[in-house]
Amino acid sequence: xxxxxxxxxxxxxxxxIPVVCIACEARHGGVCGALTPGQLxxxxxxxxxRAVEAGSEMIGQGQATxxxxxxxxxxxxxxxxxxxxxxxxxxxxxxxxFMGRPFTRExxxxxxxATDIDICAFPHAIVERLMxxxxxxxxxxxxxxxKELDEAREWLLTLGRKTAQEKVASFLYLIATHVDPGEDxxxxxxxxxSRADIADxxxxxxxxxxxxxxxxxxxxxIRIDNNRRVFVPxxxxxxxxxxxDA
Amino acid sequence: xxxxxxxxxxxxxxxxIPVVCIACEARHGGVCGALTPGQLxxxxxxxxxRAVEAGSEMIGQGQATxxxxxxxxxxxxxxxxxxxxxxxxxxxxxxxxFMGRPFTRExxxxxxxATDIDICAFPHAIVERLMxxxxxxxxxxxxxxxKELDEAREWLLTLGRKTAQEKVASFLYLIATHVDPGEDxxxxxxxxxSRADIADxxxxxxxxxxxxxxxxxxxxxIRIDNNRRVFVPxxxxxxxxxxxDA
DNA sequence: CGGCCAATTGACGGGCCTCAATTCGGGTGG
DNA sequence: CCACCCGAATTGAGGCCCGTCAATTGGCCG
Numbered sequence: 001x002x003x004x005x006x007x008x009x010x011x012x013x014x015x016x017i018p019v020v021c022i023a024c025e026a027r028h029g030g031v032c033g034a035l036t037p038g039q040l041x042x043x044x045x046x047x048x049x050r051a052v053e054a055g056s057e058m059i060g061q062g063q064a065t066x067x068x069x070x071x072x073x074x075x076x077x078x079x080x081x082x083x084x085x086x087x088x089x090x091x092x093x094x095x096x097x098f099m100g101r102p103f104t105r106e107x108x109x110x111x112x113x114a115t116d117i118d119i120c121a122f123p124h125a126i127v128e129r130l131m132x133x134x135x136x137x138x139x140x141x142x143x144x145x146x147k148e149l150d151e152a153r154e155w156l157l158t159l160g161r162k163t164a165q166e167k168v169a170s171f172l173y174l175i176a177t178h179v180d181p182g183e184d185x186x187x188x189x190x191x192x193x194s195r196a197d198i199a200d201x202x203x204x205x206x207x208x209x210x211x212x213x214x215x216x217x218x219x220x221x222i223r224i225d226n227n228r229r230v231f232v233p234x235x236x237x238x239x240x241x242x243x244x245d246a
Numbered sequence: 247x248x249x250x251x252x253x254x255x256x257x258x259x260x261x262x263i264p265v266v267c268i269a270c271e272a273r274h275g276g277v278c279g280a281l282t283p284g285q286l287x288x289x290x291x292x293x294x295x296r297a298v299e300a301g302s303e304m305i306g307q308g309q310a311t312x313x314x315x316x317x318x319x320x321x322x323x324x325x326x327x328x329x330x331x332x333x334x335x336x337x338x339x340x341x342x343x344f345m346g347r348p349f350t351r352e353x354x355x356x357x358x359x360a361t362d363i364d365i366c367a368f369p370h371a372i373v374e375r376l377m378x379x380x381x382x383x384x385x386x387x388x389x390x391x392x393k394e395l396d397e398a399r400e401w402l403l404t405l406g407r408k409t410a411q412e413k414v415a416s417f418l419y420l421i422a423t424h425v426d427p428g429e430d431x432x433x434x435x436x437x438x439x440s441r442a443d444i445a446d447x448x449x450x451x452x453x454x455x456x457x458x459x460x461x462x463x464x465x466x467x468i469r470i471d472n473n474r475r476v477f478v479p480x481x482x483x484x485x486x487x488x489x490x491d492a
Numbered sequence: 493c494g495g496c497c498a499a500t501t502g503a504c505g506g507g508c509c510t511c512a513a514t515t516c517g518g519g520t521g522g
Numbered sequence: 523c524c525a526c527c528c529g530a531a532t533t534g535a536g537g538c539c540c541g542t543c544a545a546t547t548g549g550c551c552g
Contacts, residue, residue: 045548080408081339090399107394135381142384149395151400153337153354156398159405160405208507208509210533440499442498451540453540456499
């Protein structure tokens with residue numbers, strides 16, 4: 001809190017802040033907000049911006065990770081696969097989330113760009129060094145881990161106990177609340193995932209997802225343009241379909 | 247790592263370590279291992295040991311938490327409930343796990359003793375103060391959060407993509423690997439959960455759980471005495487039934 | 493031995509999966 | 523500008539796994 005305020009002050013005469021970081025949202029909601037201008041400069045020296053196009057795998061399951069990264073734009077899906085090919089998406093990450101597991105160099109998950117994305121990547125070593133220097137950085141990462149844990153547990157309830165209809169409505173509600181980091185829940189948004197991805201996230205098949213979306217349309221809960229753009233006239237109604245109480 | 251080694255040395259002439267803590271396992275695998283003898287003394291001043299019997303609710307969903315606690319003995323189940331009564335267990339905690347969410351005073355979960363348990367409870371304030379003093383403490387909590395996140399994600403795969411048979415086998419394997427903190431996977435153990443709890447953990451009904459257990463028995467994968475004690479002749483076979491590769 | 497709750501077993505129905513055909517949408521080349 | 527193509531999405535028919543409801547068995551304690 002105090003650190004954020006300090007950064008805001010510095011913005012007024014921000015000659016100290018690295019150029020690439022000035023307009024970066026990761027400095028506010030993201031982990032970089034825990035760093036002093038000096039540390040930010042140090043980090044930016046080793047950081048590389050990169051664009052990744054939708055569908056390309058960034059890290060494979062069981063593969064050694066090269067670096068950590070901040071998501072600047074877009075959505076990343078984290079998934080696990082069984083040896084026979086069955087797949088489950090176990091997490092979605094939105095800007096400005098931090099990607100990559102602290103203290104571990106091997107990923108138990110695969111990470112794939114769900115949409116076109118921009119990331120800001122940096123080597124493990126620098127992150128770990130900064131973590132030792134700035135306790136606020138570990139705190140920030142700790143908080144993100146707790147947030148992801150909450151989301152994972154919420155999703156356990158969805159996968160374990162909800163019907164297909166409720167699952168799909170829950171998914172739409174989740175996207176509505178996450179696409180725009182500022183707002184509560186957007187009434188209009190683009191789906192960042194294909195039907196196949198949605199199915200993998202919900203533990204359903206493509207066909208079931210499609211049928212339930214059709215039903216939501218026919219019930220007037222949502223409207224859809226071009227298979228991607230979704231309108232939600234009354235958010236409370238979607239929530240009721242999702243099994244979420246007011 | 248170094249801290250653990252330091253504590254081990256101190257054990258040789260451990261007059262500084264609080265009496266209640268000397269035999270406590272939380273000092274090794276648990277969070278107390280991150281504290282110096284002095285900090286441990288400080289913590290123990292406010293800590294209270296308590297026994298809780300199986301089935302009693304410790305914290306309700308949406309309720310304000312009074313304190314944090316270490317689990318000394320037994321198993322605690324964390325669950326979420328929907329307004330219509332559907333329930334899902336979203337996590338199990340074994341000794342010497344830390345219970346209670348850092349930085350938040352309100353619980354989004356309910357915690358219930360699955361077995362008779364012993365806990366060592368301490369008020370929020372003291373934990374937060376020690377966290378500010380000892381960065382190692384937050385690091386320890388961070389690591390536990392990451393461990394729980396891994397487990398939650400593993401379980402998402404189980405709930406989303408596995409069959410009832412695989413789910414039950416996965417549950418038995420999970421228990422086998424967690425009851426005894428030291429070993430890899432115990433070949434013989436008591437189930438800490440009732441069939442109803444197992445069903446709530448797996449997103450199934452009691453009847454389906456029962457049928458699948460029966461099938462595992464008939465297939466010779468497990469043997470059961472008194473509905474609670476489980477024997478696993480060949481662990482690899484259980485794993486195969488669980489959809490886990492070698 | 494008898495009562496009580498937990499667990500098992502059985503019969504049946506429904507929700508979601510499987511397999512297959514059709515439609516839609518977006519991009520390309522004529 | 524339209525015809526064509528190809529993958530994505532939708533729609534349909536049928537079957538199976540697991541949920542539901544009900545009856546029975548088993549274990550534990552008085």
